[in-house]
Amino acid sequence: MEEARVGVYVCHCGGNISDVVDVEKVTAYAARLEGVTVARHYPFMCSNPGQALIEDDIGAGRVNRVVVASCSPRLHENTFRKALARAGLNPYLFEHANVREQCSWAHGSEPERATEKAGALIRMAVAKARLLEPMECLRLPVVPAALVIGGGAAGLRASLDLAERGFAVHLIEETPFLGGRLAQLYRVYPTDEEALALLGDLLGRVVRHPRVRMYTGTTVQAVEGVVGNWSVRLVQRPRCVSEACTSCGRCAEACPVTVPDAFNYGLGTRKAIYLPYPEAHPPRHAVDLEACTRCGACTSACPEGAVRLEEPAREFELQAGAIVIATGFTPYEPARGEYGYGLHPNVITLPQLVRLFSPHGPTGGSLRLGNREIRNVVVISCVGSRQAPCNGEKANTYCSRYCCSAALAAELELKRRLPRTNVYHLYRDIRTYARNAETLYERAGVSGVLFLRYAAGEPPVVVPEGDTLLVRVRDQLTFGEEIEIPADLVVLATGMVPGPGVADLAAKMKLPVGEDGFLLEVHPKLRPVEMPVDGVFVAGTAQGPKDLTETTCSASAAAAKAAILLSRAEVERDPLLARVDATRCTGCGVCLPECDYGALRLLDAERRVVVEEAMCKGCGSCAAVCPEGALAVRGYTTEQLAAMVEAAVAGEGEGDYAPAIDRERHAGQAGAGAAGTVAGG
Amino acid sequence: MxxxxxxxxxxxxxxxxxxxxxxxxxxxxxxxxxxxxxxxxxxxxxxxxxxxxxxxxxxxxxxxxxxxxxxxxxxxxxxxxxxxxxxxxxxxxxxxxxxxxxxxxxIDRRQVEAAVEREIRAAREEGAELVVEGDGWSRRFNREEVLxxxxxxxxxxxxxxxxxxxxxxxxxxxxxPTLVEIWEKKPAGERRDFILSEMARCIRCYACRNACPMCYCTECFVDSSTPRWLGRATDAGENLFFQIGRVLHLAGRCVACGACSRACPMDIKLGLLLGKMNKDVLELFGHEAGLNPEEPPALNAFRPDDPETFLLGK
Known part of the structure; x- marks a missing residue:
């Protein structure tokens, strides 16, 4: 191999580094390290002129290994690798020394020692850089199909966009019916359109699309593979109703099992064999096997012979190049006793009120409570959102974004239907930020809704009083007046919490979630719909509270991002993966159980292990346990790391941070004193 | 028969x-x-x-x-x-x-040889006794005592x-009590001096390694040149590094057969080092090599509830 000529480039980061670390001193030190031919410093190495410094040195043949001492490699490793490639040098002949996050930022109060540490970090990086080897990217073919997880508004939108773009789409939905939370809404703000009409339009287009295949009652068991080549194991629960079903409903009439109706948020009941609402899709009943007693009444009642209670679950596998996660949210369920919830039947949540509006709801759209007319309704905002953490318990500190507008829209609907009913809205702040949603606030006020503002630390108190309720609130708009409202109905505008499957899916796919439990994208502004696992995208409220407009936007964005990936013939992967030294491997197999990705295979006949590079993530677990030292991760070999350790301890105990130890040790070797040009910024 | x-x-x-x-x-x-x-x-x-x-x-x-x-x-x-x-x-x-x-x-041949201090021409077992004979002499040992x-x-x-x-x-x-149990009770200084004096005698012929059925690596760490873990000199420090390295590589794998001790031409008490390590592995991990093929390797298995007492320095 050609002798290593290392160029060291120290970045000021516009003062982020140079205000603490003496960059000139560090650069001069670096120039004296063995193998270093060029050392420079510059205000912003990542800027175009900064990168040009490197490219010029490479072009002139002054350097063939590059060390940049700047920020975290997470930020700019790729930037500099590309600069190397542009200059015709293999991009993997680059080593990043992090002298910002791991030095200047951390040791701002001790500039001298920080300077010493920066020198040590560079010394280590140079020691490794001298042993770097050129590598080539792996190229893997892309499966031109997408898996969309979740059949609600976001999943349907993303599926349709991807299918329209020409890709095969596998859409899986955990429940037996498509439509998600959108199917449970009545009208959506700010246009007041019927939710079922919007859903019907979207669903119809998805259902009719030849490139979309739908799997209801289906959940993810395991995800293997890498970007472009996902292999997903799925399990489909039995629906127990075949396509012969005409949804005539005789089965449900015959079914003797009655359970609370989850579709109506527990208001009312349904049977163990059910269709949640007449237009539900697929238009077939489904059996709730947890409630079903297998009595067989439905089987005999069905004129089409469509009910088969013994249908087995089906396990199957799908290949996809991209995965879109659209698993949605769950409405916050207030604790028992929170604003009287669960203690009095007339304390309900906003999603429950919306079900009461619906003609398919538990009351057929009638707004009566028992036999009484509703005279006074109190709506309380920010229930389950913007909570203050107390006693170390987990709190939903975030704003759920949809509830203000949705509550106002519901109040307008109440006023429209029951003009004489008094509506009181108890709020902390009104956040009708969506386009045209502010008019809801104005219209609610005009229509007579009374607004009372409570302080965060002093929420309203709901007290059951016989048949009715009493709500006490200290109203800030009247400068702290204590107001008591006798209420027939209290509506809690509950926020959004992560769906029950998010944590499980995140664990299976190794995806990060935020403190709020929602999936965390790579960057909220730069890459808002991409997950840190390449080839996985997030759509809709799996990522956090969104209203329908935002959900649709993010779903289309995720589909567009997935399409960019799927339209490529192949993906490139970093080759920083496990490698087996076949001459050392004895085939003991100790590494096999350590690999979480199934990337290692034991060739029994040859008694050695091979790496399936498409599966390997380069985590290094195998290299850590290999008793023979036969496994290593390329770019992080034992030899390279040992050189770094040696360089790290080489400077220990030296009074001056700039030890001449390397030079003494290798005295007489060519190049030791050939410190190159030292250019100022 | x-x-x-x-x-x-x-x-x-x-x-x-x-x-x-x-x-x-x-x-x-x-x-x-x-x-x-x-x-x-x-x-x-x-x-x-x-x-x-x-x-x-x-x-x-x-x-x-x-x-x-x-x-x-x-x-x-x-x-x-x-x-x-x-x-x-x-x-x-x-x-x-x-x-x-x-x-x-x-039978520990070296013990017998040391006891007779003469060239042995023949040896045979007679019941509980070992009979050794040379030119014109013969001596009986209690077999148990020369094991x-x-x-x-x-x-x-x-x-x-x-x-x-x-x-x-x-x-x-x-x-x-095993030799390790007896040895363990000696003061630290005495044990250190003993080990260093033993190590000073090692000539690094690697007979111990070659006799060991568990030392089957295609490239032993002592032979590795990239990285070079071990210097070529045979001073007590480098020798100790080799022996400790070998002992640690056998942690949870040594079956205490004594092949290394028997193979050593310098009669270094390697069994003590390995015996001590085996005892520690048994006490810390409840693991003995070569008894249960289903058991995962002691040093490769991690239990989240491992008390990790060594971290607390107890």
Missing amino acids: GTTEKIREIAAGLLRDGKVDVVIGYGPGTLPLRSTPLFARTVEEAERLIWDATCGNNLAVYLPGRKDRVGIVVKGCDSRAVVQLIHENQIAREQVFVIGVPCAGI YGACRTCRHNNPVLYDALAGEPLPPRDGG
Whole structure:
């Protein structure tokens, strides 16, 4: 191999580094390290002129290994690798020394020692850089199909966009019916359109699309593979109703099992064999096997012979190049006793009120409570959102974004239907930020809704009083007046919490979630719909509270991002993966159980292990346990790391941070004193 | 029928029926108190197999990486090496026919030689006694008293794995304190001085490594040049680094057969170092090598509820 000529480039980061670390001193030190031919410093190495410094040195043949001492490699490793490639040098002949996050930022109060540490970090990086080897990217073919997880508004939108773009789409939905939370809404703000009409339009287009295949009652068991080549194991629960079903409903009439109706948020009941609402899709009943007693009444009642209670679950596998996660949210369920919830039947949540509006709801759209007319309704905002953490318990500190507008829209609907009913809205702040949603606030006020503002630390108190309720609130708009409202109905505008499957899916796919439990994208502004696992995208409220407009936007964005990936013939992967030294491997197999990705295979006949590079993530677990030292991760070999350790301890105990130890040790070797040009910024 | 005859019968049968390609056992040595490994490939060769109290070699050292079918004569400790090698995938269980021998202990030749201080011409066992003879002299030893130290406190004198047993199982020994237990009680300074003086004598011939059935790495760390872990000099420090490195590489894998000690031309008490490590592995991880093939390797298994007392410095 050609002798290593290392160029060291120290970045000021516009003062982020140079205000603490003496960059000139560090650069001069670096120039004296063995193998270093060029050392420079510059205000912003990542800027175009900064990168040009490197490219010029490479072009002139002054350097063939590059060390940049700047920020975290997470930020700019790729930037500099590309600069190397542009200059015709293999991009993997680059080593990043992090002298910002791991030095200047951390040791701002001790500039001298920080300077010493920066020198040590560079010394280590140079020691490794001298042993770097050129590598080539792996190229893997892309499966031109997408898996969309979740059949609600976001999943349907993303599926349709991807299918329209020409890709095969596998859409899986955990429940037996498509439509998600959108199917449970009545009208959506700010246009007041019927939710079922919007859903019907979207669903119809998805259902009719030849490139979309739908799997209801289906959940993810395991995800293997890498970007472009996902292999997903799925399990489909039995629906127990075949396509012969005409949804005539005789089965449900015959079914003797009655359970609370989850579709109506527990208001009312349904049977163990059910269709949640007449237009539900697929238009077939489904059996709730947890409630079903297998009595067989439905089987005999069905004129089409469509009910088969013994249908087995089906396990199957799908290949996809991209995965879109659209698993949605769950409405916050207030604790028992929170604003009287669960203690009095007339304390309900906003999603429950919306079900009461619906003609398919538990009351057929009638707004009566028992036999009484509703005279006074109190709506309380920010229930389950913007909570203050107390006693170390987990709190939903975030704003759920949809509830203000949705509550106002519901109040307008109440006023429209029951003009004489008094509506009181108890709020902390009104956040009708969506386009045209502010008019809801104005219209609610005009229509007579009374607004009372409570302080965060002093929420309203709901007290059951016989048949009715009493709500006490200290109203800030009247400068702290204590107001008591006798209420027939209290509506809690509950926020959004992560769906029950998010944590499980995140664990299976190794995806990060935020403190709020929602999936965390790579960057909220730069890459808002991409997950840190390449080839996985997030759509809709799996990522956090969104209203329908935002959900649709993010779903289309995720589909567009997935399409960019799927339209490529192949993906490139970093080759920083496990490698087996076949001459050392004895085939003991100790590494096999350590690999979480199934990337290692034991060739029994040859008694050695091979790496399936498409599966390997380069985590290094195998290299850590290999008793023979036969496994290593390329770019992080034992030899390279040992050189770094040696360089790290080489400077220990030296009074001056700039030890001449390397030079003494290798005295007489060519190049030791050939410190190159030292250019100022 | 004596053990020797029994071994010959089993071996001849295996070779005659074509069940194995070779039987690895012991043959008579050219010097008294010695035996030598014997590879019998024919029924005739099997007639030269022997068994006596000099059959110390752990023949499992010949197993790693074999492609043929092997019959192998093993003592209790050797059988643990076979189990461990199967566990480490160095030989398949189906490849090996294990001829187990209950072992009453192996004679420490060096002890006898040191006691007589003369050239021994012949030696034989007579009941509980060992008779050694030279030119015009003879001396009797209580056999038990000239066994290897590890044999005297052996807890696995019967094979833990065998396909045929040559002889009747022996009752377990009552043990008594092991050499390690005695040594452990000495003051730290004394132990350190002892180890350093032992290490100063090591000539780094690597006979210990080559005799060990578990030292089968294709490239030993002492031979590695990139990175070079070990200097070439044979001072006490480098020697200690080699021996400690070897001991740690055998953590949870050493079957305490004593092959390293027997192979050492300088008579260094390697068994103490390895014995101490085995004791620590047993106490810390509840793991003994070569007893349970299902058990994961002690140092590769992590339990989230590991108390990790060493982190707290207790």
